[in-house]
Amino acid sequence: MMHTGAKRSLLVAIFIAIAVSFFSAHFNRYYRDVAIDVAISIVLAVSLNLINGHTGQFSLGHAGFMAVGGYIAAKITLVFGVTAVAWAQPFIFLGALIVGGVVAALAGLMVGVPSLRLRGDYLAIVTLGFGEIIRVIFQTSETFGAATGLVAIPKWTTIGWGFGIAAITVYVVGCLVNSTYGRGFLAVHDDEIAAGAMGINPVRYKVTAFVIGAFFAGVAGGLYAHHKTTLAPTGFDFMKSIDIVVMVILGGMGNTAGVIVAAVLLTAVQEPLRALGPLRMVVFALIIIALMMLRPQGLFSFGKKKGAKA
Amino acid sequence: MEILQQLTNGLALGSIYALIALGYTMVYGVLRFINFAHSDVLMLGAYSAFFLAPVAERLFGPQTIAGALFIIVIAAAICAVIGVLIEFLAYRPLRSRPKLTVLITAIGVSLFIEFTCQHKSVFGADTKSFPKLLASRDVAIGGLHFSSNDLIVLVLTAALLAGMWFLVQRTKMGMAIRAVSFNEKAAALMGVNVNRVISYTFAIGSALAAIAGIFYSMRAPGIDPLMGVQPGLRAFIAAVVGGIGNLPGAALGGLLLGVIETVAGGIPGVSNYRDGIAFAILILVLLFRPAGLLGKSMVEKV
Numbered sequence: 232m233m234h235t236g237a238k239r240s241l242l243v244a245i246f247i248a249i250a251v252s253f254f255s256a257h258f259n260r261y262y263r264d265v266a267i268d269v270a271i272s273i274v275l276a277v278s279l280n281l282i283n284g285h286t287g288q289f290s291l292g293h294a295g296f297m298a299v300g301g302y303i304a305a306k307i308t309l310v311f312g313v314t315a316v317a318w319a320q321p322f323i324f325l326g327a328l329i330v331g332g333v334v335a336a337l338a339g340l341m342v343g344v345p346s347l348r349l350r351g352d353y354l355a356i357v358t359l360g361f362g363e364i365i366r367v368i369f370q371t372s373e374t375f376g377a378a379t380g381l382v383a384i385p386k387w388t389t390i391g392w393g394f395g396i397a398a399i400t401v402y403v404v405g406c407l408v409n410s411t412y413g414r415g416f417l418a419v420h421d422d423e424i425a426a427g428a429m430g431i432n433p434v435r436y437k438v439t440a441f442v443i444g445a446f447f448a449g450v451a452g453g454l455y456a457h458h459k460t461t462l463a464p465t466g467f468d469f470m471k472s473i474d475i476v477v478m479v480i481l482g483g484m485g486n487t488a489g490v491i492v493a494a495v496l497l498t499a500v501q502e503p504l505r506a507l508g509p510l511r512m513v514v515f516a517l518i519i520i521a522l523m524m525l526r527p528q529g530l531f532s533f534g535k536k537k538g539a540k541a
Numbered sequence: 542m543e544i545l546q547q548l549t550n551g552l553a554l555g556s557i558y559a560l561i562a563l564g565y566t567m568v569y570g571v572l573r574f575i576n577f578a579h580s581d582v583l584m585l586g587a588y589s590a591f592f593l594a595p596v597a598e599r600l601f602g603p604q605t606i607a608g609a610l611f612i613i614v615i616a617a618a619i620c621a622v623i624g625v626l627i628e629f630l631a632y633r634p635l636r637s638r639p640k641l642t643v644l645i646t647a648i649g650v651s652l653f654i655e656f657t658c659q660h661k662s663v664f665g666a667d668t669k670s671f672p673k674l675l676a677s678r679d680v681a682i683g684g685l686h687f688s689s690n691d692l693i694v695l696v697l698t699a700a701l702l703a704g705m706w707f708l709v710q711r712t713k714m715g716m717a718i719r720a721v722s723f724n725e726k727a728a729a730l731m732g733v734n735v736n737r738v739i740s741y742t743f744a745i746g747s748a749l750a751a752i753a754g755i756f757y758s759m760r761a762p763g764i765d766p767l768m769g770v771q772p773g774l775r776a777f778i779a780a781v782v783g784g785i786g787n788l789p790g791a792a793l794g795g796l797l798l799g800v801i802e803t804v805a806g807g808i809p810g811v812s813n814y815r816d817g818i819a820f821a822i823l824i825l826v827l828l829f830r831p832a833g834l835l836g837k838s839m840v841e842k843v
Contacts, residue, residue, distance in 0.1 A: 345827060356823070360774075360819075363774075363820055476645075476648075480645060512656035513652075513653060513656045516651075516656060519645060520631060520653065523645050523646040527638065
């Protein structure tokens with residue numbers, strides 16, 4: 232019964248997003264861009280939350296998956312989309328986003344498989360390494376523009392696309408985690424060995440979390456590519472992954488609502504903070520340290536869980 | 542001949558990785574988490590040398606051995622203090638928390654140091670050229686060419702590694718370090734002062750990182766606040782490849798990584814992927830030997 236309610240909320244959210252999108256031409260361009268940034272951040276943070284928060288697998292390579300999705304989607308658009316007739320363009324965009332997501336999910340599978348044998352900080356360093364490898368591959372590949380990256384990608388991401396996909400992400404991750412099947416993610420998070428003893432296959436859950444998380448990160452990358460209209464390999468470095476990790480930590484690992492709030496907040500203050508230059512990252516670092524000392528469960532988690540479990 | 546030359550260059554680079562990896566592996570041994578800030582201590586070591594160089598020149602004259610030693614010793618001491626402070630301020634309050642919390646804090650500390658140092662009132666984000674600590678000469682041995690600095694680095698690193706082995710295997714403090722990394726609670730019950738051992742570990746690891754930072758800068762085109770990240774990551778990979786918590790493993794991993802990277806960098810077509818090679822090795826090793834080359838795999842007890 233919870234699901235029908237959730238489904239209705241999803242449809243309403245998508246409807247509102249598309250409806251707002253019709254009027255977005257009248258919005259101040261700056262606010263419209265920030266709004267799309269916010270939507271992309273929500274997709275990224277909620278999908279990382281499935282891996283880091285719900286399943287408890289600390290990943291530092293989310294920007295890598297985002298890069299895969301972004302590059303693939305942008306390439307598809309540049310090859311097929313630009314010359315296509317106007318009515319076909321939304322379908323090509325959707326196709327490009329999905330293919331980007333699927334390729335990112337394959338990358339997620341590749342990270343997930345070695346991760347079966349690793350825990351905690353080992354996994355963190357492998358995912359970090361994977362993100363770096365992906366970046367190096369794009370940086371050397373002539374097909375993807377090498378160090379310059381891809382340019383002149385059509386600006387197709389609108390508020391409707393952004394928030395529509397954000398709503399779908401929240402819905403899919405929410406349904407997954409709240410389903411009977413999905414309790415397995417939490418079980419793996421709380422105690423892998425106990426979960427295994429109860430007949431839950433931790434390996435399968437971890438890989439599933441990686442694949443689904445990577446898929447949405449890839450889609451977010453596609454949205455990002457068609458929002459910024461240029462892609463450079465340097466945009467997907469370690470710092471980008473850290474940005475997403477901070478959203479998840481700030482919101483509270485495994486707390487979807489909190490993570491969404493954190494994604495909105497952090498993205499919205501991002502632009503004003505840019506004036507601070509390098510100090511922006513100093514502030515970020517202090518937020519991380521202070522949170523870990525004072526509220527390791529995140530700003531927006533109350534009751535229930537006392538602190539994040541290892 | 543070409544390959545021999547590459548091999549020796551790789552050993553010189555690898556021995557620096559080994560020095561950094563020792564710090565990672567020792568801290569992992571006693572505290573069981575990756576000290577992400579280790580690579581920044583390396584950077585601070587290089588900057589300490591940068592600021593100490595004019596002082597040394599005034600005291601001992603330009604590019605003397607005594608001056609270089611003075612710089613290395615003082616920079617190591619400065620970084621030892623910084624390392625102990627980082628542990629005391631950031632990690633000790635979280636000692637009993639889940640390891641993930643400490644890991645995230647370590648990332649936070651690392652970012653804090655890097656970006657504070659990038660600010661123009663600290664070091665600034667620009668690349669500074671590293672002063673010449675010693676006059677470098679070309680030495681030819683059996684057709685191979687070395688810079689004398691590389692040789693000195695190799696010899697000093699070998700001496701430091703041997704010293705570390707002695708310290709950990711033959712001294713009382715070394716025994717305490719091994720006891721704490723084997724079982725912290727049992728060690729405490731046996732009268733080992735765990736806090737002191739951990740501070741000591743951080744001091745040694747950070748001093749080694751500072752020295753490695755100076756050696757690394759002598760070969761690098763210049764220093765900047767983010768210079769520690771790449772060698773730091775590689776050294777951490779070296780520690781994992783060798784078997785984290787295992788000192789000879791860290792040295793082996795470092796040398797291996799340095800050699801593979803340098804040799805691969807010389808092969809046309811592969812050289813573009815140089816930055817990814819270390820990570821590819823890491824993933825391969827972890828797939829087949831999750832405990833590392835020299836590590837012992839342990840069964841987790843419930």
